Amino acid sequence: MKSLEELRKIKERALERRSLAGAGARARITVAMGTCGIAAGARDTMKAILDEMERRQISDVVVTQTGCLGLCEYEPLVQIQVGESDIVTYGKIDASRVSTLIEKHLVNDEPVAEWQVQTG
């Protein structure tokens, strides 16, 4: 059974890696988790994003949630902001698209034009 004691060791590891990566988040990913988003599978999208962060050992990207963005027909919606650049909104990002999205936008720094939606 996992105990909170084990967390202390994990904390050391996390701190070590964060000091290697340098301070501060370089990007932010936001998943829209309103009723419409949840119904469209946003929870699985979020899980896929977290799995991808873990798989690629990315710790300088903040993953967070927000409510309905008013584009319910394009759910699940995911927004990516690298540094201080403009927020890019992607529509219909189900779990199967997550790996490609992260590889292209966050790893290669090439936003995926065909999945973008315009926010009002």
Add this chain to the structure above:
Amino acid sequence: MTAFRELSQHILDIFENGAKAGATLISLEIEEDFVIDLLAITLHDNGSGMDAETLARITDPWVTSRTTRKVGLGIPFFKQIAEMCNGDFEIISQLGEGTITRAIFQHSHIDRPPMGDLVGTLTCMIVGYDASADVAYRHRVRPTDEVWHEFTFDTREVRAILGDEVPLSSPEVLAFLREMLQEGLLSLTAEPQG
């Protein structure tokens, strides 16, 4: 007309309401009592709450405080399902104090949706508002008379160990927490030892 297939999706939906209401602590309590055939789900947030007028209309699908979309569907859905399952639904709220949402189901009711991916919902709850809201989770199961299994999880305890430098959403911490939650939930359904 139901949009969700799993009760855990409803839980996440109600959680989001609390987070959006500026809550700094949201607690989830799940009670599964097989002796009296009851499933109770309670969410309690310390967010901004609602006044009596809003509260009275909140279960109406044509009411929402949201400005981005005109129809609020989450709460009416949840209420409808609870009532379909021989259960009950109530919201208690006070402006400035927070909101309690409680749904009760006949556990064995044929129309009761499965709990589904509860670990997924908890993961979203932990990560989604890591910087602003803590999550307290308590899950009790009574399989037979006199035996209660209980699992609790509180992000405040985790944060006390991690300190300010390591967020709960860092990959290695999250992997650990998800495993811990999975084990905890499994221990609730396992046969009692001895």
